[in-house]
Amino acid sequence: MSYIRMIASALIALATVPSYANKEPYYVEVWANVLYGTDGHPVQYSLVDEDKYPLAFADNVKARVAKTKVPPAEADGMPATLRSGVRLDFLVTPNADGGGQVKMAGLSMGPIPTKRYAASYPDDIGRTGGWEGAVEAACTVGVDGKCRLIEVKALPGMPESVRRFAKASLEGWSFIPQELAGKPIEGEYVFQVRLHTLDTYPEDFRQDRFLRLLHSR
Structure with missing residues (x-):
């Protein structure tokens, strides 16, 4: 578990911001199921309940996930894969013209x-x-x-x-x-x-x- 805590603070992601919004500011929590290879880079990933998000937003989140990286994992002294949930938190702030801004508010790993x-x-x-x-x-x-x-x-x-x-x-x-x-x-x-x-x-x-x-x- 100490390894999981360590890499939770080592995740790296881009800050590209999608633009979709609702009537009032609100938070969106998105989970991705990610398999990291022995080099610490994602080799497989998918969003949980992807179909409930706007397509452009989902694509943007997946692009972020694709650019995350964790320290290479080991099991019994040998390089190993790591599968983990990656949680991305977004703050959505609407604009008066019907558009909006989305700011990443948090990134973490866990079950x-x-x-x-x-x-x-x-x-x-x-x-x-x-x-x-x-x-x-x-x-x-x-x-x-x-x-x-x-x-x-x-x-x-x-x-x-x-x-x-x-x-x-x-x-x-x-x-x-x-x-x-x-x-x-x-x-x-x-x-x-x-x-x-x-x-x-x-x-x-x-x-x-x-x-x-x-x-x-």
Whole structure:
């Protein structure tokens, strides 16, 4: 797994920007299934759910993937191939004339999610209108494509219910594991959880909102 973490920061891609947009700024997450040869260059690659993207955008993403490179992999001291998911994050900013700009916001490697699951929304947070918060959960993906170990990181004071929500959610996810020399290996997937409760509840002026939240934990 240490090798996978190392090459995640070593990916190289061009900054060519496609132009398609929607009504408001939004993020697009695109996954590619890539086989890197023994020299660290892609020899096979395809986009996950490619047919849901505009053709020009998909072609641009594949062009980026084709130019990525990782340090050559080894297995038992011998050169080896590496198959991995490559995640590309884009921020799409629309223009007034109907066009738009797309900026790459992130590039990383890891197991490819095939099933996503969200646990039940925390009751205490759900009762607190206007509450916002986020945690980060790291999932160690086993060779079976399931989360073998989950570590949730959060700032001090974060309700325990949010930590439990993140862990319970990731426990329901499934992945395509990475492969070294054609064999599945452990990998890591980092999941950022952001919660926002709409402020639709009547305000209770008898008790401070922050205190109510602490008491509900």
